[in-house]
Amino acid sequence: MKIRMENVSMKFGDFYAAKDINISISKGEYLTILGPSGCGKTTLIKMISGILRPTEGCIFVDGEDVTDTHLEDRDTGYVFQNIALFPNMTVSDNVGYSPRVRDMTKDETASVSEEYLKLVKMLDRAGAIPKELSGGEQQKVAIARALASGSKLLMLDEPLSALDARVRVELRYDMRRLVKKLGITVLHVTHDQEEAMSVSDRIILMRAGRIVEIGTPLDMYRNPGSIFAAYFIGETNLLECTVSGKTKTGKTVVRLRGGQMVRAAKSVLTEGDAAVISVRPENVYAAKEGLKAEVTEVVFMGTYRRVRTVAETNDYLEYNISSDDEIPKIGDKVHLVFNKKATMVFPRPEKGLKEAIELE
Amino acid sequence: MSLLKKINEMSDSRRSRKAWFGAVCVVFLTLIIIPSIFVVFRLFTDWSSVDGVIADGATMGVIKGALFNSFSIAFIVTVIDVIVGIPMAWLLVRKHFQGKRYLDTLMDMPLAFPTAVLGISVVMFWGAPEGIDIPGLGLNLSPYAMLILLHTIFTYPYMVRSLSAILEQIEPNYETAAMTLSASRFTAVRTITLPLFRAGLVTGFILCFARSLSETGGTYIALKMMGVQSTFFTGPTFINDAKSLLGPDSAMGPMILISVLMIVLAIALLVAARLMMVRLKIPTSRVWPQFGRRLSRGTVPKIKDALSIAFLLVIVLIPSFYIFAFLTQPVAAVDYGALLSSIGLSFLVAGAAVVFDIVFGIPMALYIARNRRTVLGKMLDEAVNVPLIIPTTALGFSLALFWGMFYSGDSTAVFTAMVILGHISFTYPLVVRNIIGAVEEADASYEEVAMTLGAKPFQAFSKVLVPIIKSSIIAGAILSFTRSLGETGATTSISGAVKTVPVYIMDLVNKDSYAEAAMCSIILIVICFILIFAVRMIINRGERHA
Known part of the structure; x- marks a missing residue:
């Protein structure tokens, strides 16, 4: 199913939980809505599913205006953050709930329930009550229950946040495979950027009730449109600087706070503009010469080590080294250089860098 | 201060905690359950x-x-x-x-x-x-x-x-x-x-x-x-x-x-x-x-x-x-002396019952809430309900028969004490039920944290748990107080000599003095509302300062 939201806002009292939302989602797309807590992610899917009625704007599903359609007639599957399996029913009754309340016969209900339990590989637990299941199993049943309504539109509200790390990772790929097979359009709310990057076709990045950016995970990671996107998706070093000119090939040359010159990617900024450069730790390397920095901490991360430093400009800078490399000692002096293609330049925000990356 | 210190020290010993709980159980059995039935x-x-x-x-x-x-x-x-x-x-x-x-x-x-x-x-x-x-x-x-x-x-x-x-x-x-x-x-x-x-x-x-x-x-x-x-x-x-x-x-x-x-x-x-x-x-x-x-x-x-x-x-x-x-009518003559003394008596009975309920109810509630799975916990849980469902008039009658075995005089003071015991019986479950609910919701880890920080069990209880469940204790106390204040059947069946306020009003109705009974009722309601309002004010203020 296709979804379109036009100028949608949701106001609680004087507070906008969501403001001026304009998106269109194509059939079968897997979208994640990413953002810090309280940014309006859940409000967005609650409006699409009909749990909340937007105070302004319209929502279209397959071209039809459903803004005023009642929740129970929306035909939108919804998986709740706290799972909310009905505790007074068995697993198969939970999954068969939707067919049952649509007045299907007992046999039809049973066969629908069986079909979807099979899909999530939970048929062997059909007779259990929700309390007896593990968190991951409960979540699978909740997904089966939502799908059994036959809906081609599924909302997932942080469905994995309560699960163990290992189960979480396995389940998210299972989920994607399943909905792709069924051709279902999915909106998946999460605050976990790794989860968002690994499962989505596109990511909607939100902050304080507004959409900051929409794009594919790769685009958002490599070419974020804002400091907030660069900071929230993946990890990055942010350094305040001033544009001092351009090279012949169009690259930007900036002057850091200590006066050091650094080359960065192309940008529209011109000489004298206040700027911020963003460079991810994997694009910073130790070299024979470059920006001087002092090592403050080395952290083992599994496949690599993260080295934390304070640069001579007083900026914090982090970079990665291979686990096999020689480990620098705390207090060691190192020289750092940046991959200039991957060093992005943004205009310095008027209200300061801190405000631009604040989560709440 | 030294008494408090002593209690704190004593609460550290498993034996003295058990002894105190045993005493509470004995009180519950001999003063509440046995006389009731x-x-x-x-x-x-x-x-x-x-x-x-x-x-x-x-x-x-x-x-x-x-x-x-x-x-x-x-x-x-x-x-x-x-x-x-x-x-x-x-x-x-x-x-x-x-x-x-x-x-x-x-x-x-x-x-x-x-x-x-x-x-x-x-x-x-x-x-x-x-x-x-x-x-x-x-x-x-x-x-x-x-x-x-x-x-x-x-x-x-x-x-x-x-x-x-x-x-x-x-x-x-x-x-x-x-x-x-x-x-x-x-x-x-x-x-x-x-x-x-x-x-x-x-x-x-x-x-x-x-x-x-x-x-x-x-x-x-x-x-x-x-x-x-x-x-x-x-x-x-x-x-x-x-x-x-x-x-x-x-x-x-x-x-x-x-x-x-x-x-x-x-x-x-x-x-x-x-x-x-x-x-x-x-x-x-x-x-x-x-x-x-x-x-x-x-x-x-x-x-x-x-x-x-x-x-x-x-x-x-x-x-x-x-x-x-009745306020639209000419004000009826009221025997204020008799009315006020009966109100005083009612407050005395209700107050004494509530104090008893709290002192002996909290340990009971704590035990039941924290030992739901044990046989004793289950039994006490059921037993506490018994006085709640026994019709109070039958309960009062039963109580009078029980204490009548030990006392056959006609001192009003003794009868008043019996009435207090009677009111304790049917208000006790109200307080205990309320506190059980609150204790079950309060995470036991708060008290455990307090004790890892060096608090004695009684300190953990009084400084950590009590503030958490305070509102339920007060709610239970208000419920018991008003319930006791309104009770007629238990009072009259224990002794006709103890004239609490509802009994006094009933006597007036029996004498066909409806206007006076109504006037007394209005005065009583106003006093009750002022009291409840005052309690709420004090609680609210206390919470704001805390």
């Missing part, structure tokens, strides 16, 4: 007097009639409460609207009215009793119907409160989830929320049933004002009046018999209700989608809400407050 033993030791009653067809007929009235009225009233209580609980918990706070406060008002006062007020409103100049609706109701109207008033808040408490614990997400699966609101409630509701329904059922079964003062006054007090009986009014009807000696047999019957039936009912809770299934397999949708939208829910509020106003609130119509 002592009359059952008397049935066997005094079988000869009871035997005569069973043979006496006329008296037996009256007893059977009284029992039938008591239990059938309690049942009908409770069913009414369930039907109107569910939508009202919904309104209070799930809906957000302006003035909800006021509705919430109004709900508890009838609890602050002594039932004796409600008796006068309700008969005045619906009927046109002789001797009262204020016009009522003038309906010519049967005593049975009048008692149903009366009992609905003071049981209704209990039902709404117990249902709201459960509803608050049920995830609203369940209903939303059901609706995303195409269930209408009506279907969602019927198939998901109501089945989860069973426990609250049974608690409310037991509370209301027991309350109605126990009520004496208001019932008697209503019957008296309708002029049928010596022809129409409920169990408690029969016990209350038996001595004057049959003479002190020949009354003993019938009183023992009816008390035992009421106690046994009430306990059997509690057990049956418990079993029902496990068995009861609300049928949910069939669903009527169109019908459900029609009930969930448009005017039907609005009519339902309007009816709930209308019921509260017309059946509960207006009849309760109707007694204030």
